[in-house]
Amino acid sequence: MPNFIIEYSAPLTEQISDDELMDQVFTGAKNCGHFPPEAIKIRTEMRQKYRLHGQQQDFLHVSAHILSGRTDEQKSEISNAVLMELKKLSLSNVFVSVEIVDIHRPSFVDHSFN
Incomplete structure (x- = not known):
């Protein structure tokens, strides 16, 4: 945990991998x-x-799925830290956004199958 999901428009692959x-x-x-x-x-x-x-404009959206319990300030720190790194990329004509999604802590389960 956390899970960062990066959604992006297909043509963006011409600018970045x-x-x-x-x-x-x-x-x-x-x-x-x-x-x-x-x-x-x-x-x-x-x-x-x-x-x-x-x-049709390129987009890049990051959803950070984190366990609930963090303050709004902490969530803002997370999204701004990710956005700051994305701003360092040489992207043009791209709409960029970052969001924090709370995961309901009591109902979340995970397991690694080996």
């Missing part, structure tokens, strides 16, 4: 100071069809 996106999000998540690096999980989801404000 999945690995570069995951590296930047990982750096931001690590630098925020709220998670041990070994607990951070990241995955990407490319979108072929999408609309932004009625037009």
Whole structure:
């Protein structure tokens, strides 16, 4: 835990790779100071069809799914740390957003199958 899900428009791959996106999000998540690096999980989801404000514009959206219990200030620190790293990329004509999603702590379960 946490799970960072990177959604992006398909044409964005002309500007950046999945690995570069995951590296930047990982750096931001690590630098925020709220998670041990070994607990951070990241995955990407490319979108072929999408609309932004009625037009085809590239987008990049990061959802950070974290266990509930953090303050609004802590959540803001997490999202701003990730956004700061994404701003370092040389992207053009891209709408970028980051959100924090609380996971209901009492009902969350996970397990690693080996």
